[in-house]
Amino acid sequence: MQFKSCTTRSVIPDNLYVVDTATGAVWSVSLTSKQKKLVASLKPGLDNLAFDSRGRLFVSSMTDNGIYLVDKVTGSAKTIVEGRLAIPTDIAVVTENGREIVHVADVFSYRTVDGQSGAVSDVLRVHGDTHSNPIGLSIGPKHVLLSSWFSMTVEKIDRKTGKLVATLGEFAAPVDALEMADGTLYVAELASGNLVKVSPDGKTRSTIVKELRAPVALAQGPGNLIYVTEIAGGAVTQIDVATGARKLVADNLAGPEGIDVGPDGKLYVAEVGQKRIVAIDPATGTKTVIASNLDIGLAPYPGGPPALVPTGVAVAKSGNIYVSSDTRNAMYKLTPPTP
Numbered sequence: 001m002q003f004k005s006c007t008t009r010s011v012i013p014d015n016l017y018v019v020d021t022a023t024g025a026v027w028s029v030s031l032t033s034k035q036k037k038l039v040a041s042l043k044p045g046l047d048n049l050a051f052d053s054r055g056r057l058f059v060s061s062m063t064d065n066g067i068y069l070v071d072k073v074t075g076s077a078k079t080i081v082e083g084r085l086a087i088p089t090d091i092a093v094v095t096e097n098g099r100e101i102v103h104v105a106d107v108f109s110y111r112t113v114d115g116q117s118g119a120v121s122d123v124l125r126v127h128g129d130t131h132s133n134p135i136g137l138s139i140g141p142k143h144v145l146l147s148s149w150f151s152m153t154v155e156k157i158d159r160k161t162g163k164l165v166a167t168l169g170e171f172a173a174p175v176d177a178l179e180m181a182d183g184t185l186y187v188a189e190l191a192s193g194n195l196v197k198v199s200p201d202g203k204t205r206s207t208i209v210k211e212l213r214a215p216v217a218l219a220q221g222p223g224n225l226i227y228v229t230e231i232a233g234g235a236v237t238q239i240d241v242a243t244g245a246r247k248l249v250a251d252n253l254a255g256p257e258g259i260d261v262g263p264d265g266k267l268y269v270a271e272v273g274q275k276r277i278v279a280i281d282p283a284t285g286t287k288t289v290i291a292s293n294l295d296i297g298l299a300p301y302p303g304g305p306p307a308l309v310p311t312g313v314a315v316a317k318s319g320n321i322y323v324s325s326d327t328r329n330a331m332y333k334l335t336p337p338t339p
């Protein structure tokens with residue numbers, strides 16, 4: 001038997017494909033000429049790409065929790081899968097013209113969710129509009145505050161325009177912040193355990209309380225009172241910001257994270273270790289279970305913060321309770337039973 005020899009020449013592609021996270025562009029770059037050609041324009045927040053065995057190009061978006069099939073010739077993109085939220089963490093709710101609007105720190109964006117319809121709107125996307133990953137969130141008189149232990153920043157967003165107006169840096173892993181009527185900010189730092197007071201102009205900082213046991217989230221109470229969840233202490237603590245006096249409100253909680261004050265004056269807390277929401281009377285510490293078996297509590301990684309992305313809780317004037325589900329990329333709405 002005789003074999004015939006032959007030579008094959010494989011065709012080595014000349015180009016690489018690249019996703020640009022900041023702009024949402026997909027580029028083809030020639031290895032020989034170094035020229036780049038725009039293949040497709042998607043939304044900012046792209047994070048990866050892959051080809052299947054047929055050479056089809058897929059790209060993924062962290063911001064939109066999606067995977068898209070990109071036509072390399074026409075640049076059109078087909079959605080394969082997409083989430084409405086990415087990793088919802090801390091939340092706050094306002095009632096405007098009878099509608100409840102939930103503001104969401106979604107890690108790769110700051111979004112709102114209509115409490116009635118569930119419609120999701122982008123306010124700021126991290127890649128494109130801002131550069132900090134929002135994890136803590138609160139709504140003050142003038143600003144929405146986005147805190148980020150990941151970026152070490154507190155960002156002030158104008159409530160009226162939705163625009164970023166100031167970025168305060170160099171905090172020690174800030175997890176949540178509150179804005180007072182006069183513009184003073186209080187910032188809880190995970191890495192230092194401090195509650196830091198920031199003057200309205202942002203220039204002066206002072207420590208109000210030290211040695212908080214892994215603070216996670218803040219809520220504003222009546223007068224000078226602030227409530228803080230401390231995950232390492234399993235506690236909710238009340239702080240008088242005028243005097244620095246602190247009082248234990250409740251302990252023996254399994255992983256307290258998000259907190260809000262309800263219209264009834266009670267504290268609503270995500271007890272993530274028990275996958276439930278509890279209401280706590282701030283005067284007596286009496287605890288009532290509001291909802292159980294919730295899909296909450298994304299597990300932290302070794303060396304990461306104990307509440308990796310806190311489960312957010314927000315109570316509307318109506319008594320409706322909103323809870324972010326970090327493990328299902330979803331939002332719960334708990335409606336109080338009719339009497």
Ligand SMILES: [Ca+2]
Binds near residue numbers: 137138176
């Ligand atoms: Ca908050």
